[in-house]
Amino acid sequence: MADKHARPDSSPDTSAPAVTRTMHGKILLVGIDNPPVNALGVEVRRGLLAAIEAADADANVAAVLIVGAGRNFIAGADIREFGKPPLPPALPDVCNRIEACKKPVVAAIHGAALGGGLEIALAAHYRLAVASAKLGLPEVQLGLMPGAGGTQRAPRLIGAAAALDLMLSGRHASGTEAAKLGLVDRLAQSDDILAEGLAYTQELLASHASVRPTRAANALADRDASRAAIDAARKDTERKSRGLFSPLKIVEAAEAALDLPFDQGLALERKLFLQCLDSPQRAGLIHAFFAEREVAKAPETRSASPREIARVGVVGGGTMGAGIAVAVLDSGLPVTMIERDDEALARGRAHVERVYDGLVAKGRMSADAKAAVLARFDGSTSYDALASADLVIEAVFEDMAVKKAVFAELDRVCKPGAVLATNTSYLDIDEIAASTSRASDVIGLHFFSPANIMKLLEIVVPAKVSADVVATAFELAKKLRKVPVRAGVCDGFIGNRILAVYRTAADYLMEDGASPYQIDSAIRQFGYPMGPYQVVDLAGGDIGWAARKRRAPTRNPKARYVEIADRLCERGWFGQKTQRGFYLYPEGARTGTPDPEVEAIIDAERKRAGITPRTFTDEDIVRRLMAIIINEGANIVREGIALRPLDVDMTLLYGYGFPRYRGGPMKYADTVGLAAILADLRAFEKEDALFWKPSPLLVELVERGADFASLNQQ
Template identity: 35%
Template structure:
């Protein structure tokens, strides 16, 4: 039956032979928001009060067990029951509770499972505690329960990297009690029946991972040494909490963890990381995102430069057949040789096995204009030249842009899409899809599907887009600062931001700074102000969709520190009126980059914030 009442619609109860199944149902990822927490808490209370029920199974509908807490609640007044209290309620249940996991059990979802008395999962499940990537720590008992099960070393590895692990590894560690290939519900019910009549053993009372105190504290010490000079406070507080799990009684350990969580969640770094998290979500909301993509089996790359070679390799690794197209045989030979040399170097260095090399090489084909090979499902023009007939958005070659057409090279118009593939940075690899008013959603959807297989973060723009404008203004602002303050000051700023290039370090002997850095002090404000001003111009001219896309471009595409949030995040925190005053003052030095954008005055006059533009 489905429980009644608005706050209980996200939980469905079912009884099978004395086992109460509590189905979580809060699409798309079953986030543990306030309504769901209330519904689950009420269901647990009723199940414990029902004499016919002998054990409880918590499981989820949809694609996943809860993939985390609802981070949109961070910074807002707390609503009972808090997730730590819900987890404690699960743990203190008088009747055994089994957590049945599928999909991705992450963050608060895994913490909920850790509070259960037994855990079972499908073999393709992923488990993890990624809170560190948001500048915080597991705050619902994760730092206290996980070490009790698997010890300090493995717990710290999971919490400090934030990377998920497969169910098989979680089973080997001791996080899970059983892994099944199929029929999760039936297996969970069977496990729950085996627990009939047993007094539940709370995770709080487990000591499996704490038996070797010497090894436990050695892992703590090693983690502290490795995190010396960390840019963020989160890792250090995670280590403190894992240490507290061994030193303090359980309830005091929970209180220690909660205090550390409360301290971290309000830091500027955590606020910035949450901003970037939501920026990545919003960036998926673009033209063509929900359209049906065409099937793509072959991709043609035009040109033989370094960018084309790198793109060929990426596409081959993504299991596409690739045709390298050039305008004459001599250029084509150079291109094929360049790919061959690059792959051979990877074999020599051990990055690629000979078998994998051979498999990749078999999928690479040569092509010349006029060959049948130019009829690939998708054609990438790498900017070396443009074949006649391609009607595509305006793209700046200086931005590293390429042109994409779906179908034959000569096709364009509604099937023409611009593409900017940014170089890899410490924060990943970014692609910017440039559309025109005539671009069909199907063309965009097809390109997005390819970029997903290439593991590229994606934003969307029009005309010359976002990255070209950011690159130009960024360089102009740095040059203006260098003229006034010297090259060393500029290099120091880039070092704080994590944006020093290898050649800058080698030429000047500069090393990237370690330890916490003030990302916004010193000369940072004029540069960030110039970038924010450029972003406002791009939004006003409809070259960018939203402010957070600009932040995402600067972080993922240019390498700005993720925990800095980006120039638009900085501008929002500074305030638009203060930003306008700053820009007006700086404009005397370089009017082209610091004269306030027309949109800035419009926003101030209408009382519209940058966050309003993000949510529009």
């Protein structure tokens, strides 16, 4: 039943019991069988409670062994119950009843034991895990915290520092790590979890092992060390999790494990858990959780099978090309890099090696592992080296003529059926595809810098591309562990198109009276890691300058144009790489300081434009910038550039720093109310009817009392 040959994951069988009970000698085997992942639905909770009560009442039962069927022990809460009224028994009651059992209870863990699943295991008296198991308390990622004793039992079992690390990061510990931490008592010697669990339980009975409530564990005995760990976690959390609600509640609950009797600690945990449950951040984070899974479901992934990708080429060895090469190498695929000459190729290889050297220096990779990765990396100055590539990603200068020249070479040398991808940020991919003899093989793969770290991958779908090429792109994203978002062709696609209006609205605010430093501060307080002008300085002001000059001939002559950024660029102030942009970066500093000369330039530009500066509050700034992001997002959905509002949300979350706990701009709009957003746009429209014109989709939704969420269901 629950060994390595157990039933495969499948659709739930409502006729089969979610929890089974079988006697193995004097051991009551309690099997959790709730496919596909053994989630803690109400039937599982009821079944576990009944099984423990039956064990206590049956004199023939000497011990209880809890094992999961299929691939997991218990993967966590049942997402089908999210947002619905809770049904008894509550998980804390189930955990407390397991711990109170008069017979030894053993949890045998394989696969995932996450969230409530790990809390069930913590409530047991003994724990066994296979090396490949994944144990964690990831509730923080949904704006929640462990609410069934996890904050009280984990610190008592493994200490405050280790428990807080698991709870605040949401990461998964392997069975091997869990054994080292003391989270489990024994590491299984094989993957046959049923046989291992029965043998371990039998061994415990033979040694007359007693009931051992986790609440009695004493890893907090060194109170000074525990207090220091809690204080350090609080300071670190205040710094890293600014604006987030649940992390500090987790710290507070862990502190209760040190300071309060167990039952009082449980009561406080439950109180704090319910506060997290009521927080609007939970709604935003849960939306992000589900949207991240939904966004990978593009129409083409349902209608076509991906092509096989065994070898990848990357054209360009600059920062972006090297980052893409690293991302592909990390997935296990071989990479061939193409550069124009030996010197450029050497720089490209150095960029790639520098990433792995950094990992080795930090102890996150061995020298042998680095060597093994680089053995899959080669380079050439001849496009002919790409003859056997299944996929080639172009990452050269953002210029149409340059990119067409690259694709002419790819068209010449690449084998039939090879996927030809461009990493362009703005350019017309239909035009690039049309310059080849194989438009059906051409697609956009827009990575974000640094490409080996940033999770977003915009998959830009030109008009003539084959469905199987789109499916291949989504399969590649999965291999690269990216969040893929399907986008249509337009200037900037989804993300950079929104970025353009966001920056324009910020420039209007700056010219009208707000300083760039106030604007950045207001956006950081909203939850972004950086403000728009900090981002400009980080990326390089020359990049936006080049884009503005490229668009100049087609710019609407009636559109307002702010020249402040151009004045800085004309002085060679491109940001961090030149030690000054909107901010000053003395001696290569990574954090900038305000520059009085920039403020003087802004004042001069206001006078030149005949603008009398006015005062904006931080709330004014946020309302304007969010209104334009939401409005442009609505236009993008209306035009079909994005399939759904959630695609816009994922793009902004994973590519542009939109605060995850707000769910994305379209989810945020629903939270604020679309009527309020439209009212703001109507007010701003009086100042500039061209820029602030409300999206017809937004107007339509308000008129019929609908929201963006309703469009995600279509």
